[in-house]
Amino acid sequence: MAEYRITTGIEINASAERVWSLLTDFAGMRDWNPFIRSIAGTLRPGSRLSVRITPPGKRGMVFKPTVLVVRPGRELRWLGRLVLPGLLDGEHCFLIEPLDEGRVRFTHEERFSGLLVGLARGMLSATESGFHAMNAALKARAEAGDASARPEPDGDIRQGHARTR
Numbered sequence: 001m002a003e004y005r006i007t008t009g010i011e012i013n014a015s016a017e018r019v020w021s022l023l024t025d026f027a028g029m030r031d032w033n034p035f036i037r038s039i040a041g042t043l044r045p046g047s048r049l050s051v052r053i054t055p056p057g058k059r060g061m062v063f064k065p066t067v068l069v070v071r072p073g074r075e076l077r078w079l080g081r082l083v084l085p086g087l088l089d090g091e092h093c094f095l096i097e098p099l100d101e102g103r104v105r106f107t108h109e110e111r112f113s114g115l116l117v118g119l120a121r122g123m124l125s126a127t128e129s130g131f132h133a134m135n136a137a138l139k140a141r142a143e144a145g146d147a148s149a150r151p152e153p154d155g156d157i158r159q160g161h162a163r164t165r
Helices: 016-023 026-032 118-144
Strands: 003-012 036-041 049-053 061-063 066-071 075-081 089-100 103-113
Touching: 003 118, 016 089, 016 103, 016 118, 026 036, 026 118, 049 075, 103 118
Parallel strands: none
Antiparallel strands: 003 103, 036 049, 049 061, 066 075, 075 089, 089 103
16 A cells, blocks of 8 residues: 655744644634635544645645544644545644743644555645645744634634634
């Protein structure tokens, strides 16, 4: 079975909590994220999300991955599939690693596997460009300290806000 991995990373001068709040403020994502244009659903292992991405130079697409891991302030991981398992599967991961007070390393990666990986190389290259664009935008937003990008205190998913439990 073919496999293709994209791993990107960036250092951000902001707290892990700040970066997490931006990643999980689904309603505010459209304001800053050039790659993941929207997410809806509940952040709970086993739940399904609806994710809309727009890779640079490509048409947008919506997929419905299953949440695998939610570790607030540290990790969000999901698994998306094209129609059937084994055709084109993508395990997407956001990792937040505190480096020191008010600074983190953000890693954004995805491991693609399945029979169609070879045919999807053009889309995967655009996806990697999208990861880099999102990382830079996340850094800019987190370092700007824009309080309007933070989720409501209860973290509820209503109107697209994430709930982590």
